[in-house]
Amino acid sequence: MTKPYNHRDKFFKKAKASGLRARSFFKIEEIDQRLHLLRPGMHVLDLGAAPGSFMQYAVRNLGHGGYVLGVDLSLMQPVGGLAKSEVLQGDIFTEETHALVREKHPAPFDAVVSDLAPKTTGMKDVDHWSSIELSYEVLRYAKEHLKRGGPCLMKVFQGEDFDRFLRHTKKLFRDVRIVKPDATRDRSREVYVVGLGFTGEGKTPKTIQSPTE
Ligand SMILES: C[S@@+](CC[C@H](N)C(=O)[O-])C[C@H]1O[C@@H](n2cnc3c(N)ncnc32)[C@H](O)[C@@H]1O
Numbered sequence: 001m002t003k004p005y006n007h008r009d010k011f012f013k014k015a016k017a018s019g020l021r022a023r024s025f026f027k028i029e030e031i032d033q034r035l036h037l038l039r040p041g042m043h044v045l046d047l048g049a050a051p052g053s054f055m056q057y058a059v060r061n062l063g064h065g066g067y068v069l070g071v072d073l074s075l076m077q078p079v080g081g082l083a084k085s086e087v088l089q090g091d092i093f094t095e096e097t098h099a100l101v102r103e104k105h106p107a108p109f110d111a112v113v114s115d116l117a118p119k120t121t122g123m124k125d126v127d128h129w130s131s132i133e134l135s136y137e138v139l140r141y142a143k144e145h146l147k148r149g150g151p152c153l154m155k156v157f158q159g160e161d162f163d164r165f166l167r168h169t170k171k172l173f174r175d176v177r178i179v180k181p182d183a184t185r186d187r188s189r190e191v192y193v194v195g196l197g198f199t200g201e202g203k204t205p206k207t208i209q210s211p212t213e
Pocket of ligand 1: 049053071073090118
């Protein structure tokens with residue numbers, strides 16, 4: 001039987017008690033401990049960054065010389081710490097946001113992380129397609145901003161188009177892993193797709209295909 005939904009579960013309480021901005025901190029922590037994505041001194045592009053717990057994790061772990069640029073629709077505060085952090089408010093789909101990222105950090109990033117999630121409607125297929133659309137956009141950012149060999153972490157809601165998205169991601173990375181961290185709620189269809197070793201090859205579709213195609 002499915003467990004009842006409890007939004008104040010242990011990770012929520014632990015995040016609150018530790019002064020973290022969100023439970024997502026524990027998701028990136030677990031994924032990073034397993035796959036070693038972030039290393040001291042790295043420059044990281046964080047898409048869908050608000051309220052900022054991925055950034056809190058990154059700032060703690062990148063240390064001196066490290067840098068995180070957080071992008072979100074919502075306004076958020078940078079995170080204090082040894083690594084530098086900056087934020088941009090914008091919609092990732094707009095050319096304006098792409099241009100602002102280029103302007104802030106013209107050099108390639110060492111890693112791209114995305115915890116982007118659409119405003120959920122409760123309709124599983126709609127939420128899935130919106131999440132896939134966001135994820136293809138993340139790959140466009142990776143193609144423009146990620147250095148060759150770098151990792152790209154993406155949150156994706158699973159559904160009908162997931163396998164197609166995965167096949168596409170596999171063309172761009174040496175290896176692709178799927179991780180469902182403990183801090184992800186049991187009932188959730190979200191997983192993290194992690195591309196390791198960006199090859200910079202392959203074409204990212206301009207628009208996703210409709211489910212009937
Ligand atoms: C789950 S939250 C991110 C949590 C964050 N990683 C953290 O650790 O605190 C998902 C975020 O994606 C953002 N988002 C969704 N669509 C977006 C878009 N088109 N452009 C920019 N941000 C977007 C939302 O505003 C929301 O803050």
